[in-house]
Amino acid sequence: MEGRQKVYLGCGIAAFAVVVGALALNSDDAEGAANEARRAADLPVPRQVNLASDMPADLASPIAAPGLDAARPTDCLIEPSQVVKVNSGVEGVIQAIYVDRGDVVRRGQVVAQLRSDVDRAGAAAAQAKANNSYSVRAAETRAAYLEAVRRRSEQIGQYLAADKVEEAQSNARAAREERQALAEDQRVAQLEYVQSQRILAEKTVRSPVSGIVTERVMSPGEYRGPDASHIVTVAQVDPLFVEVFAPISELDAVHVGDPVKIIPEAPVGGEYTAKIKVIDRVFDAASGTFGMRLELPNPDYSLPAGLRCSIELASTKTGDGRKM
Structure with a gap:
C-alpha cells in the first residue's frame, strides 16, 4: 500500500512538472524546476539535444563533391589521366601474360599472347x-x-x-x-x-598507353571469350589529372592554362605545378563549388595517383610541373 502511494505521488509530481514546463516553455527557470521535480520522483531527465553537434558529420556538413570534402573547397584529388582495360580483339586461349600488377609498361609493349x-x-x-x-x-x-x-x-x-x-x-x-x-x-x-x-x-596483346599495371584479371590457360571484359588494366600516370572543386567565388580568378600549385597529402608532400586544362561550366549548387581539371606532368612516375591534395592558385607561371 505504501509503495502504491509513492508511485501515485511520483506520477503526480511528474504531471505537475510537465504542466509547469508547458506554461513556461521558453523560461530557463521553469525548465530547471521541471528537471528538479523529475529527479525528486526518480524519473530520467531528458537529454539536451544539439542538432548541430549530434547530427552525423556527413549530414551536418554541406553536400560534398564526389571524392572530395566540400567543407575544404581547396582540396583536390590526383588521378591517372587514363585507366585502360587492355583486351584482345579476337577470342582464344591465353598462352602467356608477360606483366603483373605493379609493372611499368610502355606503349606498344606486348603484355599477353593468345595461342595462334x-x-x-x-x-x-x-x-x-x-x-x-x-x-x-x-x-x-x-x-x-x-x-x-x-x-x-x-x-x-x-x-x-x-x-x-x-x-x-x-x-x-x-x-x-x-x-x-x-x-x-x-x-x-x-x-x-x-x-x-x-x-x-x-x-598479340599490346598496351595502348605507357603506365603502370594495376590489375591482372586473367591467367595463362584461360579462354578469352566474348564475355571477358579485359585481360589487364593499365593506368597512365604521365601526365596525371588533378580534379579540383573550388568555390564559385574563385571562378573569375582562374583561366585555362593558368599554373596552380599542388601540395599532395602526407607522406608524399612536396609542391608541384600543374596547369588548368578544363573548367566546368556546370556548377554544383549544393556545395557551392565548380570543377576544374589540371594536368600535372609526371615523367619519372615519382608521384603516385590516388592521392588527396590541396591547391594554391599561382600568380605567375612557375615551370613545367617540377617541384617548386
Whole structure:
C-alpha cells in the first residue's frame, strides 16, 4: 500500500512538472524546476539535444563533391589521366601474360599472347596461295596464243569456214576471262593472307598507353571469350589529372592554362605545378563549388595517383610541373 502511494505521488509530481514546463516553455527557470521535480520522483531527465553537434558529420556538413570534402573547397584529388582495360580483339586461349600488377609498361609493349598455332598455319596457306603466280602466267600465255589465233583467223577469214573464225574468237574471249578470273583469285588470296596476318596481330596483346599495371584479371590457360571484359588494366600516370572543386567565388580568378600549385597529402608532400586544362561550366549548387581539371606532368612516375591534395592558385607561371 505504501509503495502504491509513492508511485501515485511520483506520477503526480511528474504531471505537475510537465504542466509547469508547458506554461513556461521558453523560461530557463521553469525548465530547471521541471528537471528538479523529475529527479525528486526518480524519473530520467531528458537529454539536451544539439542538432548541430549530434547530427552525423556527413549530414551536418554541406553536400560534398564526389571524392572530395566540400567543407575544404581547396582540396583536390590526383588521378591517372587514363585507366585502360587492355583486351584482345579476337577470342582464344591465353598462352602467356608477360606483366603483373605493379609493372611499368610502355606503349606498344606486348603484355599477353593468345595461342595462334592454327592461325599461323592458315596464314602460311594463304601466303602460299597468294604467291602462286604459275596459274596466272599460264592463263596469260594461253590467252595470248588464242588471241593470236583469233587475229590470224580474221585475217584469212575468206579462206576459212565461218564457224572456224567464230570458234577462234570465242576461244580468245574465254581465255581472257579465265586470265582475269585467275588474277582476281590471286588478289583475293593476297587479301586473305593480309586478314590472317591481322588476326595473328590481334593474338598479340599490346598496351595502348605507357603506365603502370594495376590489375591482372586473367591467367595463362584461360579462354578469352566474348564475355571477358579485359585481360589487364593499365593506368597512365604521365601526365596525371588533378580534379579540383573550388568555390564559385574563385571562378573569375582562374583561366585555362593558368599554373596552380599542388601540395599532395602526407607522406608524399612536396609542391608541384600543374596547369588548368578544363573548367566546368556546370556548377554544383549544393556545395557551392565548380570543377576544374589540371594536368600535372609526371615523367619519372615519382608521384603516385590516388592521392588527396590541396591547391594554391599561382600568380605567375612557375615551370613545367617540377617541384617548386
